[in-house]
Amino acid sequence: MYNRSLLEVGVRSSSLPIKRRSSPLRLKPQICTTKMVFAHFQTGLVLLSTLLCVGCTLASDDLIDSTGDAQYTLEVMKRLLTLEKRLSASEKAEKELQRRLDESEKKQTELQSKLAASESVVLELKRTSKATPQVAFTAALGQDHIGPFDQHTSLIYQDVITNIGGAYNSQTGVFTAPVNGVYTFLIYFFTWSRSESTLLHIFKNTDHLVGSFVYKSTPEQPIRGESSSNAVIVQLQKYDRVHVLLYSRSKITNGVSKLSTFSGTLLFSLD
Numbered sequence: 349m350y351n352r353s354l355l356e357v358g359v360r361s362s363s364l365p366i367k368r369r370s371s372p373l374r375l376k377p378q379i380c381t382t383k384m385v386f387a388h389f390q391t392g393l394v395l396l397s398t399l400l401c402v403g404c405t406l407a408s409d410d411l412i413d414s415t416g417d418a419q420y421t422l423e424v425m426k427r428l429l430t431l432e433k434r435l436s437a438s439e440k441a442e443k444e445l446q447r448r449l450d451e452s453e454k455k456q457t458e459l460q461s462k463l464a465a466s467e468s469v470v471l472e473l474k475r476t477s478k479a480t481p482q483v484a485f486t487a488a489l490g491q492d493h494i495g496p497f498d499q500h501t502s503l504i505y506q507d508v509i510t511n512i513g514g515a516y517n518s519q520t521g522v523f524t525a526p527v528n529g530v531y532t533f534l535i536y537f538f539t540w541s542r543s544e545s546t547l548l549h550i551f552k553n554t555d556h557l558v559g560s561f562v563y564k565s566t567p568e569q570p571i572r573g574e575s576s577s578n579a580v581i582v583q584l585q586k587y588d589r590v591h592v593l594l595y596s597r598s599k600i601t602n603g604v605s606k607l608s609t610f611s612g613t614l615l616f617s618l619d
Contacts, residue, residue, distance in 0.1 A: 483513035483614035495599035538607035
């Protein structure tokens with residue numbers, strides 16, 4: 349560092365009479381002292397350059413004076429150290445903010461990927477829902493009592509409650525499959541059991557699927573009301589027909605409570 353006392357010593361030493369140079373023994377200390385002063389002078393120049401770089405920061409302080417003493421240099425170094433610490437802290441904070449920003453961008457990228465995947469699923473579901481027809485129906489008998497008949501009779505459920513897709517025909521009692529797929533059907537009926545049993549069957553075209561049965565009355569219980577039901581899941585081809593058959597000598601009751609019904613729905617379509 350620049351040292352005022354050493355510089356003064358160097359200057360005084362350099363002004364010695366030239367005649368003393370005739371003695372080699374006395375010349376060596378003078379050269380060493382001059383080199384030391386010059387080295388300190390160079391250091392002072394470096395420090396002065398540094399002070400000029402931060403002059404804008406220190407211009408408002410009252411530390412600058414013309415003395416150039418060690419106290420001034422010490423104060424300047426303290427200020428520089430303080431600035432260096434602040435700069436280091438700022439750089440550390442900047443790195444932390446950059447790390448958090450990188451994490452946020454990474455999370456945002458992941459969320460965008462998940463959102464894009466969800467949108468693809470939604471679009472696929474919309475496409476599938478548009479391509480697959482919605483089919484469901486429930487209908488009840490339109491009469492209070494039906495039967496008994498001498499032969500098997502197809503039941504016509506005229507009181508339509510639901511018929512989404514229009515695949516059930518309330519005039520014929522037949523459901524016609526609009527598409528290839530898997531369907532489920534349910535029958536439920538009520539009867540006053542007397543001398544004959546009651547039996548219903550669900551048919552696919554001419555093939556028997558499932559039945560539902562109530563046994564006839566007994567002497568211990570000559571007249572009693574009973575109900576029965578059954579369901580089936582079946583694969584149908586387009587235009588397959590499903591209907592309910594009431595067996596001969598059977599009788600069922602509907603009433604205002606709609607106790608005897610026929611229902612069906614499309615579970616999913618098949619290509």
